Amino acid sequence: MKINKSRYAILGLLSMGPMSGYDIKKKFEKIASNFWNESYGQIYPILKRLNAEGLAVKTIEKQIGKPDRHVYELTRQGHEKLMEWLKEPVDRHIGRHEILLKLFFGPMISVNDNIKQIQQFQKIYEKELTDLKTIKETIKMDHNDQSHLPYWLMTIRFGELVNKALIQWSRESCALLEKMND
Amino acid sequence: MKINKSRYAILGLLSMGPMSGYDIKKKFEKIASNFWNESYGQIYPILKRLNAEGLAVKTIEKQIGKPDRHVYELTRQGHEKLMEWLKEPVDRHIGRHEILLKLFFGPMISVNDNIKQIQQFQKIYEKELTDLKTIKETIKMDHNDQSHLPYWLMTIRFGELVNKALIQWSRESCALLEKMND
DNA sequence: TACCGCATGTAACGGGTTACATGATTGC
DNA sequence: GCAATCATGTAACCCGTTACATGCGGTA
Structure with missing residues (x-):
């Protein structure tokens, strides 16, 4: 269905x-x-x-x-x-993150090329994190009635937590790959 | 493109x-x-x-x-x-999480119904977190050559961090809504 | 007897993006 | 003179899932 x-x-x-x-x-x-x-x-x-x-x-x-x-x-x-x-209950949502697919075949390219990929990935979500601040301000202006604001802020918080997790993962993974380089 | x-x-x-x-x-x-x-x-x-x-x-x-x-x-x-x-560099991936869309229109239904939605969402990712452990064991068995394992473990770690973030968000959000109920 | 695993494939459908077509007004 | 904004809409694609068709062999 x-x-x-x-x-x-x-x-x-x-x-x-x-x-x-x-x-x-x-x-x-x-x-x-x-x-x-x-x-x-x-x-x-x-x-x-x-x-x-x-x-x-x-x-x-x-x-x-x-x-x-x-x-x-x-x-x-x-x-x-x-x-x-x-x-109606929500159903599971599979991510299909391209970075994971690429990393899955990581050994096909050099360790440094893999590091570059992750760093670029990290930048995307660092930017997203700062963009979220702007959106947060916008929605605080935009909400006409009181009722929506707390829910809208939850969607922002969602983004903050997920983006932070992605950035942390990037840092961890890069560190790991750099160790492999030695 | x-x-x-x-x-x-x-x-x-x-x-x-x-x-x-x-x-x-x-x-x-x-x-x-x-x-x-x-x-x-x-x-x-x-x-x-x-x-x-x-x-x-x-x-x-x-x-x-x-x-x-x-x-x-x-x-x-x-x-x-x-x-x-x-x-080739990866491009940004927009989530389209159904739960966020539903929450965005949260005030249309009761606070309790919203809480139920989030709890159900949380369960999905708690299960995913335990499933990851099984997959982790499987890939440790499956890898033929040494080279792939560290990369495959990174994809697992990705899932762990993201799922934990989603669970944390669920807990925070439910707590917030329960306060609204009083 | 009935279903599961092996193994190939196609057709129909639905989801979603991009490019295009149209055309007036406003601002640089 | 050119681009952007307002505003509607369609057509051509591509991506992806589901259902179906086929058929043998082993197991419950």
């Missing part, structure tokens, strides 16, 4: 207020880019389907000088579908 | 010795299930392509009472293609 997460991601954003496809993309980039993103290629067809299935209603807002906005609002059924999904 | 990781995963396994599609699947399950898996729907077509592109050669081993084995062996070009890829 396979469920479409993007569908629920969009349903979820709409639950916080009426929005257009364009708004949805921007919102994800602004406040959830640390763990989620959606492309227009997903968003627009999904909105169409949500509308067809009676989970959202569409209103067209005319604008002058700018294209029309197609604003979607959740129906009661939409809210219910979302809540159902929120209560 | 988009590269096919499965292709290189298979190329990598073949670099450790001639193998059939069936062997490849079993090998991944046995020694890399903590971070990688491939389905037959990927493996067989990829092997066909590797052969067509001159990266692997195919030999058919007849067996009695069992189906023929189509054994693939890397060519020199195959080895080179693999080494090239191993040296």
Whole structure:
């Protein structure tokens, strides 16, 4: 059994207020880019389907000088579908980290080349850790009602802990490889 | 630009010795299930392509009472293609953890329902942590040459650190939500 | 008798990204 | 004059899983 997460991601954003496809993309980039993103290629067809299935209603807002906005609002059924999904247990998520695959075949290249790979990997997550600080500030500004903030901060904390673990692993692994070099 | 990781995963396994599609699947399950898996729907077509592109050669081993084995062996070009890829820098990997998406819309359901979600999430990674011990033992048996072992243990260590971080996050988050309940 | 392991493969489907098409306004 | 922002959408891909088809031999 396979469920479409993007569908629920969009349903979820709409639950916080009426929005257009364009708004949805921007919102994800602004406040959830640390763990989620959606492309227009997903968003627009999904909105169409949500509308067809009676989970959202569409209103067209005319604008002058700018294209029309197609604003979607959740129906009661939409809210219910979302809540159902929120209560369903999550399933295991396999990482498929490319660095692990490369390291798995480590002996094919030199120890130094492996060290370089890990160092580059480490840099990615060090940057991510500093980026998280910016997102944290952004969401503290953005939340309209009190209720979302604690949950949003949990997603930040998740990123902090995981990134720190990845950095620690990088340091450990490099140290190990450097010992092998002697 | 988009590269096919499965292709290189298979190329990598073949670099450790001639193998059939069936062997490849079993090998991944046995020694890399903590971070990688491939389905037959990927493996067989990829092997066909590797052969067509001159990266692997195919030999058919007849067996009695069992189906023929189509054994693939890397060519020199195959080895080179693999080494090239191993040296290419890895790119950022966005998690798309369903639990974070659900938590993001946490206020839609009760605090207790959110706690339940996190507890279930935590259980998954506690189990994963104990499973890692088994895999660790398996790979200590399985490695034929000395060279791979340290790298394989690094992939295990990766899992240990990340899973521990996820468990810690679960505990912290549950504690936070329980405080909100009062 | 029924299922599991061995072993190959394909077809259908669903998920997701990227590139493209359109077109007005605003700012450098 | 050029790029960016606003705003919608589609088509072509690639990636990946699942289900199915085939068929022998051993075990419970």
